[in-house]
Each structure stands twice: as C-alpha cells, then as structure tokens.
Amino acid sequence: MSANTTADIRLFKDLPRRKVRKSIMEPLCEFREASIREGGLLPFATTASIIGVSRQRVQELVNERTFVPFDAYGKRWLSANQIIQFIQLQRKVGRPRKDSSNKEIFKTVIKSQRKQAED
Numbered sequence: 001m002s003a004n005t006t007a008d009i010r011l012f013k014d015l016p017r018r019k020v021r022k023s024i025m026e027p028l029c030e031f032r033e034a035s036i037r038e039g040g041l042l043p044f045a046t047t048a049s050i051i052g053v054s055r056q057r058v059q060e061l062v063n064e065r066t067f068v069p070f071d072a073y074g075k076r077w078l079s080a081n082q083i084i085q086f087i088q089l090q091r092k093v094g095r096p097r098k099d100s101s102n103k104e105i106f107k108t109v110i111k112s113q114r115k116q117a118e119d
Helices: 003-013 020-037 044-051 055-063 080-088 102-118
Strands: 041-043 070-072 075-079
Touching: 020 041, 020 070, 041 044, 041 080, 044 055, 044 075, 044 080, 055 075, 075 080
Parallel strands: none
Antiparallel strands: 041 075, 070 075
16 A cells, blocks of 8 residues: 555545434335335325325315324325225215205295195
8 A cells, every 4th residue: 555545544534424324214214114014105196096086185084184194205195004994984975965054944944834825
C-alpha cells in the first residue's frame, strides 16, 4: 500500500457511519409483519373494485369504522381479512328505502279525508 492509500483509509475511517439501513428497514419490516398478520394489505382503489363499490364508499366505510386502515409509506391500506369478512356478510342490494316524510304523510291523510267527505 502506498502512503496516499493509507492516508485515504484513515480519512474515511473517521467519517461517521450511516445508520440509514435501520431506518429504511424498520417501515419495511412493519409493513411486512402487518401484511402477514392481516392476510395482505390492499389500497383503497383495489378494495373498491373487489367489493364492487366506489372509492368514496370505501372511504365512508372507513369513516364508519367498518374498515380500520393501516398507514404505511404515505398511503392507507386495508386488511384483506376485513375485506373478506365484509364480502361474506349478507348485505341488502341497493339503496335503503326512503321513509315517508311528514309532508307526504300529511298529504295522504288529507287525501283520505277528502275522499271520505265526498262519499
């Protein structure tokens, strides 16, 4: 080895070592563990296409606490196990029936009273 090479090695030896590996690996390990624990993690758009609803509806289900999201890498992920349980539910198809408003009930009562008055 030459004197320059030895001096270069000593120069690099004094530099601080990067601890990037741990900080990069921690989120990756957490994501992998959560994915295994939850049977896989899916983004909202994929979940929407799987269960046949819009992404907005998936967001509503999260707000209603039907799904509990997992945050990783700046995205929100949903548990495949929760999605499977949701699919297995026997849900009614379509929108719920609209209840009669007070105004409609009042109109119906008035009409029936008018019919009785005419008869």
